[in-house]
Amino acid sequence: MLRHALQRIGLAIPVLFGVLLIGFLLMQVVPTDPATVRAGPQATQEVIQAIRAELGLDEPVWVQFGKYLWRLAQGDLGVSIINNVAVTEELGNTIGPTLELMFAALFWSIPLGIFLGTIAAYWRGSILDRLVMAVSVAGVSVPVFFLGLLLIWFVGFQWQLLPFTGRAGPLWTMDGLLAIILPAVTLGGVFIGPVARMTRTAVVDQLSAEHVRTARAKGLPESQVVALHALRNALIPVVTLIGLQIGFLLGGAVVTETIFSWPGVGRLAVGAILSADFPMAQGTIIVLSAGFIIVNLAVDLLYAVLDPRVRQA
Numbered sequence: 001m002l003r004h005a006l007q008r009i010g011l012a013i014p015v016l017f018g019v020l021l022i023g024f025l026l027m028q029v030v031p032t033d034p035a036t037v038r039a040g041p042q043a044t045q046e047v048i049q050a051i052r053a054e055l056g057l058d059e060p061v062w063v064q065f066g067k068y069l070w071r072l073a074q075g076d077l078g079v080s081i082i083n084n085v086a087v088t089e090e091l092g093n094t095i096g097p098t099l100e101l102m103f104a105a106l107f108w109s110i111p112l113g114i115f116l117g118t119i120a121a122y123w124r125g126s127i128l129d130r131l132v133m134a135v136s137v138a139g140v141s142v143p144v145f146f147l148g149l150l151l152i153w154f155v156g157f158q159w160q161l162l163p164f165t166g167r168a169g170p171l172w173t174m175d176g177l178l179a180i181i182l183p184a185v186t187l188g189g190v191f192i193g194p195v196a197r198m199t200r201t202a203v204v205d206q207l208s209a210e211h212v213r214t215a216r217a218k219g220l221p222e223s224q225v226v227a228l229h230a231l232r233n234a235l236i237p238v239v240t241l242i243g244l245q246i247g248f249l250l251g252g253a254v255v256t257e258t259i260f261s262w263p264g265v266g267r268l269a270v271g272a273i274l275s276a277d278f279p280m281a282q283g284t285i286i287v288l289s290a291g292f293i294i295v296n297l298a299v300d301l302l303y304a305v306l307d308p309r310v311r312q313a
Contacts, residue, residue: 008300012293019289020072023282024065032276033057038081068282077286078279080272087283090268095287097167098264101187101253102246104171104180109188110195110242117199117238118231124204132196139193144252148186148259155182166261183260187252191245198241202234209233243299247292254288 035051036043052058056067071078077087120132156164162181169176206212207230215229216222254266261267269284271277 008297012297016290016293019293020069020286021065023285023289024068025061027278027282028061030276030278034081034276034278037276072286077283080277080280082272082275082277082280087279090280091265091283091287094263094265094268097262098253098257098266100167100171100176100180101183101256101262101264102249104184105188105191105249106246108184109191113192113195114199114231114235114238116192117196118203118226120196121200121203121207122226124200129200132200136193136196139190140197142190144186144190144255145259147189148182148256151182151186152259164260167263183256183262186259187249187256190252191249194241194245195238198238199231199234202237203230206230206234239299239302243296246295250288250292 033048033052035048035055035057038055039048039051049058056064059067075088077091079086080090116132116135120129123129152164155161163179164182166179167176168179171177171180203226207226209230211233212225212229215225220229250266253264254269256262257264257267258270265284265287269281269288272280272284
């Protein structure tokens with residue numbers, strides 16, 4: 001298992017380097033000049049040129065990228081062009097709320113998706129099965145922003161049941177819990193459908209497997225047969241899907257945080273890109289990309305727990 005983990009970590013390093021390179025190059029083709037943004041609209045050309053030299057923007061791109069990697073190796077992500085605050089400080093203030101939102105969304109959507117997929121597989125062909133699949137297709141088809149706007153309009157504005165703007169506090173407080181409900185439902189709502197469909201497909205295959213028939217022949221309770229013998233083996237493709245979907249969930253978090261004014265990394269990234277704050281935008285890209293890589297690495301390591309063949313490799 002240790003060998004498997006080291007192999008996956010070794011593969012993650014070049015992926016992260018590629019993300020850094022692509023993110024850096026994308027910032028170079030943006031038409032807005034960071035020196036002009038920092039200098040202001042009334043600055044003279046001499047002032048702008050002096051700021052470009054100070055920021056190192058007058059050097060070749062490969063030199064800028066080399067210095068950027070050297071600063072990253074030292075833990076220096078730069079300073080925001082807009083508010084002159086260290087990027088690491090801003091990211092430190094926004095990573096927590098983003099992790100809270102991700103946790104809250106996954107906390108209810110993954111168990112519910114697995115549960116719906118399991119009952120749909122067990123009663124396949126029934127009205128319940130068709131209803132679960134219809135809900136799953138609807139969940140996949142509805143965009144994140146549309147679901148969020150519906151919840152804001154009805155639950156937040158018309159019925160005034162829950163707050164829908166900003167973060168009121170940490171999750172362990174009542175105000176924090178109430179404030180995170182609508183963003184978590186919005187972000188997790190599009191996650192249920194894929195998990196339920198994959199769970200149903202995998203459980204249907206496992207229910208006809210030889211080891212499940214053997215467990216039933218031994219007289220085990222049906223709930224134990226489904227949960228321990230069918231669902232456990234069916235979780236391998238489900239975990240794969242969850243790992244891939246969490247990557248898309250990070251993209252959905254950007255939209256969700258923007259809609260609900262949630263002070264997370266996604267909202268910070270949108271503001272940095274719109275304001276041409278290149279150091280801040282690059283810092284948010286690094287954090288989001290690293291989160292995606294870490295999640296997929298964790299999914300790969302879970303294979304060793306769910307599939308004994310991986311531990312023996």
